[in-house]
Amino acid sequence: MLELDDIQYILLTRAPALTGRYVFLSFQNPEGGRAWLAGIHEKVHSVQAARASIEKDNRWVSVAFTWNGLQALGLDEASLATFPEEFKQGMVARAQMLGDTGDNHPDNWIGDLASPDLHAIVILFARNTAERERCQAEHQKLIDQCEGVKVLSSLDLDAIPPLEYSHDHFGYRDRLSQPVIEGSGEEPTPGSGAPLKAGEFILGYPDEKDQSANLPQPEILSRNGSFMAYRRLQEHVGKFRDFLRENGQTLEEQELIAAKLMGRWRSGAPLVLAPEKDDLTLGADPQRNNDFTYKKMDPHGYAVPLGSHIRRMNPRDTGENMNRRRMIRRGATYGAPLPTDAPEDGVDRGIAAFIICASLIRQFEFAQNVWANDRNFHELDNERDPIIGNQDGTLEFTIPKRPIRKKITGLPAFTSVRGGAYFFIPGLKALRYLASLGSKNIL
C-alpha cells in the first residue's frame, strides 16, 4: 500500500496551476535552515491531501534538497554517506557525462544553480498570478524570520496561451506519455504500458526487480521520498522557426519537419498513427494519442525517425529493460511567448522540468547519456536528440523516406541548458525529521 498521506503530492499528482515559481535557497547555518523548514513543511501537500481538495486549493508547494543542502541542515556524516554517489556529486560534477558541455556547460548556467551553495528548492504552483504573488510574500516573510537563509534565485513559470492544453514554446503538446504507478489509483492511457512498481519512483517500496535495497538511512528519511533531476532548458524559438522555414517550402512541409524532429505533430498526434497528415482530434484524444509501438508498426522509422525525440526518450518495444528506465516528468514553461511572426528577440524562454525517479544513475542519467546524447543510438552514427541533445552544429538528423532518405546536416541547437541540479524530495515525515535535527526530541 502506498502511504499517500506521506508522499509529496508532486510525485503522483498534477496541480491545476497556470503559474508557478521555483525558489532556490542556501542555508548559511543549520539552525536557520531548520527553522525555515519547520515553518514551511506544513504547507507541503501529501498526495492524499492534494487529491482531497484539488478543486478548492489555489496553491501547491513541494520542497526538496541537494546533498549539500542535507549537510547544511546538519544531517550527520553517517547518514549522508548512505546516499547514492551520483546524488552526492551533484549534477555539475556529472556534466560531461550528461552532455552539459560547450554552450550547455555549468559555467553558462544562471541563477547560481551551479554553485555548491545551492541547498534547497521550493516548487510553488498556483492557480493564478495573484495567488502566486500572495504566496511569494508569505514565503518572503518566513525567510526574513530565519537567519542565514538566502534566496539564490527564483524562476517564474507561466503557461503559454492557448491555455486549453499544455504545450511548450515550440508549440508541441506536452504531457502525453506518463508512467502510472501500481497502487496509485490511476489508470494508464492505452499504450502507456502496465502500471509499474512503486519502487521505480518512490523509495521504500519494491521496484520492478522486487528490490528495495540500498536506501539512504535512517529509513524515516528515505521512505516515501524520491530523487529529482531539475533541468532548465532555454528554447530558441526564433532559430527553431527559421530552421523549419529553411527546410520546408510550404507550411505543410514545415509542420512535417517539426513533426519528424519530435515524432509527433505539434497537435500531439503521433506520426506512427498519422504519418502523412496532422490529425487534431487524434492529438487531443488521450485514449488514442499514445497507443502505438515501433517494432511492428514502424521498424525502419518511415513514420517516426529513429533519432526523433520521442523515439529516443521512450523506445517502447525497441528498448531493453524499459520498465527500469521510466521516469515521472513535472514542470512548466517560463518566459513570454515569442509572437508567431516575430524574429528571435533573445528573450530567455523555455521549460523548467523535474524528472523524478528512484535511481538517478539508472533512470535519468541513462536517458540523458544514452538516449539523448549517444551519437550512435540505433546505429545512427552522427546524431543526438534533435530537441534536448547536445548539438554543436556538426551533427545530423536522418529522416527515413522512400525511395531516398533525407539527411539534414549541421543541425542547430534548438535548446540550451541554463541550469540544473539533483534534489532529494523527502516524504512529509522525513521533512519533520530534518526540521527537528539537532533537537533532543526527534518527532
Add this chain to the structure above:
Amino acid sequence: MPKKIKQNDWTKPAAMAIPKEGYFELEQGRYGPVFPKTPACYGFTIIAKVKPGKVDTVRAYSKTIEDAVAGDPHCLAVLKLHYLRWVLFDIGKETYFMYQGIFDTDFDKYTEDAVELFSITGITTVFVNLEGFPEDWKTNTPAFVKFVREHQRPSFLEYGEYPFVSADEIKKALKLKAAFSAMLDQMQ
C-alpha cells in the same frame, strides 16, 4: 584518438597503441572513465582469481552458456557482441579466469542491461566464484560495476583488419551478399 586513424574507412587495416590508463583523454561515463573505440571496436578483458576449489564449477558453466545460446540464439543480443573468449590459466598454484569480450557498445552505457543479462543467462554464476565479487551484486549494481572495472585490464594495442566495423554492419553485408547470390542463381 590519434588523428592518423580514420574511423570510417574499413578498407584500411589499422592498429592503435593505447596509453597505460586505457584511454587518450579522460571522459567520465556514468560509472567511471569511458574506454575508447579502437580498430577492434569496444571491449574489455576482465581478469580475476578463481576461488579455491571452484575451477571446475567455472569451467562447467561454459556448457550452460552453450545451451542457452542454442536455445535462444539471440539471448546475448543486447551486449552487441562480436566475440567472447573465456580462458582459465594458472599462476603458481592459483587459477585465474579471463573474460574477454569484443563488442560494439561502450560498456558504461549499457551496464545495467548487461548486469540484467548476466543474471538471466547465469554468467553471474561464474562471477560469484571469483574472489572479491560482491555478495550483494543482485541488489547493488554499482558494486557489480566496481568489481568489473577494478578487474579490467585495458589493452595497450588493438588491431582491426576491417577497423571499426560493427557486427550489425557485417551481418547486413553478409545478408546482402546472400540475397545477391540468390538473385544471380535465379537468373541462370
